[in-house]
Amino acid sequence: MKQILLCSLLLASQITNAQSQMDQPGYYRIQLGEYELTALSDGTVPIHLHDILTNVSHQEIDSLTTLSYQTPTEEASVNAYLLKLNGKNILIDAGAAELYGPTLGHLPESLRKTGITPEQIDAILVTHIHTDHTGGLMLNGKMVFPNATIYISQPEVDFWMNEKNKTPRLARWFKEAADKVGPYLKAGKVKTFEYGDEVFPGITALDAHGHTPGHTFYALESKGAKMLFIGDMVHAASVQLPDPAVTINFDVDEKTAAIQRIKTFKDAAAKGYWLAADHISFPGIGHVRAQGKGYNWIPINYSTLGNGQ
Numbered sequence: 001m002k003q004i005l006l007c008s009l010l011l012a013s014q015i016t017n018a019q020s021q022m023d024q025p026g027y028y029r030i031q032l033g034e035y036e037l038t039a040l041s042d043g044t045v046p047i048h049l050h051d052i053l054t055n056v057s058h059q060e061i062d063s064l065t066t067l068s069y070q071t072p073t074e075e076a077s078v079n080a081y082l083l084k085l086n087g088k089n090i091l092i093d094a095g096a097a098e099l100y101g102p103t104l105g106h107l108p109e110s111l112r113k114t115g116i117t118p119e120q121i122d123a124i125l126v127t128h129i130h131t132d133h134t135g136g137l138m139l140n141g142k143m144v145f146p147n148a149t150i151y152i153s154q155p156e157v158d159f160w161m162n163e164k165n166k167t168p169r170l171a172r173w174f175k176e177a178a179d180k181v182g183p184y185l186k187a188g189k190v191k192t193f194e195y196g197d198e199v200f201p202g203i204t205a206l207d208a209h210g211h212t213p214g215h216t217f218y219a220l221e222s223k224g225a226k227m228l229f230i231g232d233m234v235h236a237a238s239v240q241l242p243d244p245a246v247t248i249n250f251d252v253d254e255k256t257a258a259i260q261r262i263k264t265f266k267d268a269a270a271k272g273y274w275l276a277a278d279h280i281s282f283p284g285i286g287h288v289r290a291q292g293k294g295y296n297w298i299p300i301n302y303s304t305l306g307n308g309q
């Protein structure tokens, strides 16, 4: 059970109680070049870092979380991102729906608060096929986004849709892939791409394999603005920013995942572009700055003008 995030859930009663007291707005909007970008919250979920982080001691986890005024039981955000351009509504990732308990699955509700219904989503760019990124595609046996084309990298589809790749450790995700992505595949609604393809104007799909075999980053460049959507490159910001070599036990390939993280932080810090991360504290948008052997996270400035700077 160790590799299953679900094992890190706190008692449901505690969560329900906390959530009922803390309903949050769930979206944050900025302009990014020609695109209007809205970060959407699917919710938050407590994760026990001692149980899931790898290539790190409990002592290091304790000292790094303390430095961030956190504890080894962190509350991780699950974020998705809506991009609007020329009347098209493009979502990056789709949340968890019912798969991780009562504190997640709020993406459709967050979306509605922005004035868009799930039926109005034209495309979903998937970073990878995992519970909290593609779980939200289906709910109660129905497509949540019936009018959307789902974009997924060819290697990601090839891996998760081939039972020959299934091992006991990965079995759960193969079932979820079949349940949540399978119906869209059967309906001809999945469009695969190769790394390097421009999937929408100014949005390029990049090779970020490691966390999963077809994990994808999306680089958005528009009128001089640049943001890189990094999916699951970071799960525990308080630990993996200061020590990017730390991995997580649901990386399919931990070693390559660490290499991708180290390389990407270095590039983002050197070039100063935005990062958007599905599991960094909502809205998960910010910059990184090199510090010591690791990095600092500088979250986006809160703005009612919509520029975040």
Ligand SMILES: [Zn+2]
Binding pocket: 130, 132, 133, 231, 232, 278, 279
């Ligand atoms: Zn994730």
